[in-house]
Amino acid sequence: MLLNFYKYQGTGNDFVMIDNRNNTFPKNDTKLVNYLCSRRFGVGADGLILVENDEYADFKMVYYNSDGNESTMCGNGGRCIVAFAKFLGIINNETKFNAVDGIHYAKIQGETVSLQMQDINKIEVFDNYTFLDTGSPHHVQKAENLERLDVKSNGAKIRYGKYGEKGSNINFVERESADIFSVRTYERGVEDETYSCGTGVTAVAIAMNYGGETDKSSIQLKTQGGLLKVSFTKKGEGYENIFLEGSAKQVFRGEIEW
Secondary structure, three states: OEEEEEEEEEOOEEEEEEEOOOOOOOOOOHHHHHHHHOOOOOOOOOEEEEEEOOOOOOOEEEEEEOOOOEOOOOHHHHHHHHHHHHHHOOOOOEEEEEEOOEEEEEEEEOOEEEEEOOOEOOEEEOOOOEEEEOOOEEEEEEOOOHHHOOHHHHHHHHHHHOOOOOOOEEEEEEEEEOOEEEEEEEEOOOOEEEOOOHHHHHHHHHHHHHOOOOOOOEEEEEEOOEEEEEEEEEEOOEEEEEEEEEEOEEEEEEEEEO
16 A cells, blocks of 8 residues: 655654544554654654644644654654644644644744643752653753763663663753753654754753753754754743744655555
8 A cells, every 4th residue: 555645854853744634544553653764664754743633623643753652742743743734734824733742832934833832840850960741751961072972872871771661861961051052862762862852952941941050931952953942931840831943844745655
């Protein structure tokens, strides 16, 4: 059978996108998802995302990691699915869509998508790292000489050694100025460094503000794939009105046999 697909990327975090409003894509077929995401034998991507109908919102986002398993929220994937939904004519410039962690509001202008993330009410600070959930679990740790760091090796040690089979995404961050931080992320499910991670940079921005590394409420995050911006409002010990902003682009479209 031939499967029509689209390829999108948000600051280098890339996704196979499929219009599944007719429910033709086989659910929970981990081998198929893994094959489509394979960079040598399939299309190649960090993850696969389905656009589906939803009773309470404009559409539903279903996200799979490249290992084939359905996963938690993906921030860059959320921005890309907004661009895809506009391309399909489902939305105009604003939308509310349903994801695994609830309803998200977003707006799109050209290739720039601003996505509202869920409020954060729990942040755990330890001696040399911070842990928080921004739709996906994130370990945030400061690092020196970030450009030279072996993210895959060091990230895997923490991902498996500290968090076990369930795991966590691991973020290494280096401060450049009061409102600019460089970030590199090891993503569980991909089991490698990705060019950027939307929930990851959101976690870094919140962690840096909460830990007193910056008093800014709008922070720029430099990733391997480009620049992202996170803005928020601090409320007591938590954060609200959190927005992740950056580019989301269609790379190509095609069909593949499965």
